[in-house]
Amino acid sequence: MDILIVGGGIVGLSIAIDLLLAGHNVKLSVRNEREGASWVAGGMLAPFSEGLEGDFLRFSVESLRLWHDYLERIKEISGIGVFFSQGILRIALTEEEERELKEKVKRYSQNICQNIVSYDGRELIKEFPYITEEVRYGVIYGDEGNVDTEELMEALYIAFKKLGGEIIGEDVVRIHKEGEKIEKVYGFFKEMVADFYIFTTGAWLKKHFNFPVFPVKGQILRISAPFKDYVIYSSSAYIIPREKDILVGATTEHRGFDTTTTLEGVRKLTQGAIKVSPALKEAEFFEVRVGLRPGTPDELPIFYFGENFAVFSGHYRNGILLAPITAEIALKLVDKGEFSEYFKLFSPYRFK
Numbered sequence: 418m419d420i421l422i423v424g425g426g427i428v429g430l431s432i433a434i435d436l437l438l439a440g441h442n443v444k445l446s447v448r449n450e451r452e453g454a455s456w457v458a459g460g461m462l463a464p465f466s467e468g469l470e471g472d473f474l475r476f477s478v479e480s481l482r483l484w485h486d487y488l489e490r491i492k493e494i495s496g497i498g499v500f501f502s503q504g505i506l507r508i509a510l511t512e513e514e515e516r517e518l519k520e521k522v523k524r525y526s527q528n529i530c531q532n533i534v535s536y537d538g539r540e541l542i543k544e545f546p547y548i549t550e551e552v553r554y555g556v557i558y559g560d561e562g563n564v565d566t567e568e569l570m571e572a573l574y575i576a577f578k579k580l581g582g583e584i585i586g587e588d589v590v591r592i593h594k595e596g597e598k599i600e601k602v603y604g605f606f607k608e609m610v611a612d613f614y615i616f617t618t619g620a621w622l623k624k625h626f627n628f629p630v631f632p633v634k635g636q637i638l639r640i641s642a643p644f645k646d647y648v649i650y651s652s653s654a655y656i657i658p659r660e661k662d663i664l665v666g667a668t669t670e671h672r673g674f675d676t677t678t679t680l681e682g683v684r685k686l687t688q689g690a691i692k693v694s695p696a697l698k699e700a701e702f703f704e705v706r707v708g709l710r711p712g713t714p715d716e717l718p719i720f721y722f723g724e725n726f727a728v729f730s731g732h733y734r735n736g737i738l739l740a741p742i743t744a745e746i747a748l749k750l751v752d753k754g755e756f757s758e759y760f761k762l763f764s765p766y767r768f769k
């Protein structure tokens with residue numbers, strides 16, 4: 418089948434690669450390869466540290482379990498071994514946070530996550546001497562992890578091209594739709610026709626579909642790395658040690674498509690990071706980056722399909738984590754005509 422995917426973030430690329438592997442012809446329309454939240458993201462695969470619940474937790478854990486094979490596959494095709502670190506340290510800094518975290522740990526360990534190691538404050542400071550003495554409690558969620566998203570995005574583009582995928586450098590400006598069927602997609606310069614269309618335009622989805630996806634700005638810092646260890650996830654900031662640097666994230670701002678970096682953003686993140694790890698006072702400041710998360714009113718994704726098209730957006734804070742399962746759902750739809758139960762759960766009509 419000839420398939421046109423609009424949007425070259427992690428969601429579009431992951432779907433594209435699965436479809437190419439299944440033998441389809443895939444074109445990717447993307448107006449700027451380096452645009453998109455996927456390049457900026459922290460890269461945490463963290464359903465437990467994020468405190469997810471219910472069906473969305475189940476969905477996220479299903480995706481987490483696909484990550485090992487997903488990274489292996491990308492390495493095999495692209496030749497790039499993307500940086501990955503296993504385990505995230507979730508800490509509590511106040512009495513209330515401690516109580517909440519202990520409740521979560523109890524629930525998760527009963528049914529969905531066995532790989533948890535708990536520490537009281539004193540044990541934590543002994544084990545991780547760069548963490549603040551204010552820490553009261555913490556757990557390592559051993560099933561969680563972190564990827565270097567820049568390396569991953571580069572590897573995904575290489576894999577896509579190696580598998581014979583074609584990139585069309587087009588800003589899609591209009592869609593010609595008759596009922597639930599797309600007839601044609603208009604780029605700025607040319608028209609595009611395919612057997613099946615997939616839209617993965619992240620925070621920009623609303624330009625073509627009247628679904629409630631909006632941009633949620635996130636600023637994130639890149640600093641030098643005085644220590645290398647687990648990702649530390651706290652309410653003040655998260656600290657992500659990688660091979661060559663540390664990321665400190667992230668702000669959550671409702672400012673439309675504004676992508677300016679601000680002193681207030683840098684102040685908040687710097688203060689948060691030093692509160693969690695006073696050792697970071699001496700870290701060198703490299704840069705601040707901005708990305709636009711595709712948000713929705715209930716913070717869950719939006720999945721939709723018509724006669725010859727599908728839409729996957731609204732992954733908000735967890736689009737890196739959720740890319741493999743989204744690709745699997747898209748592949749089953751296009752290749753086998755199978756409709757995942759998640760189309761119902763994440764239907765845009767839930768808001769009506």
Ligand SMILES: Cc1cc2nc3c(=O)[nH]c(=O)nc-3n(C[C@H](O)[C@H](O)[C@H](O)COP(=O)(O)OP(=O)(O)OC[C@H]3O[C@@H](n4cnc5c(N)ncnc54)[C@H](O)[C@@H]3O)c2cc1C
Nearest residue numbers: 426428453454455459460461589619635708735736737738
């Ligand atoms: C600061 C920050 C930290 C984050 N940390 C994490 C994390 O730790 N873990 C996690 O799982 N997630 C994280 N996220 C969220 C994650 O980055 C997103 O959910 C994910 O990247 C969304 O991927 P996407 O492919 O849907 O969208 P994007 O990556 O935004 O890609 C959208 C693509 O669509 C293209 N496009 C848009 N409109 C058009 C058009 N008209 N024509 C052609 N192309 C178009 C863009 O150019 C872009 O290529 C973070 C996000 C931010 C901003």
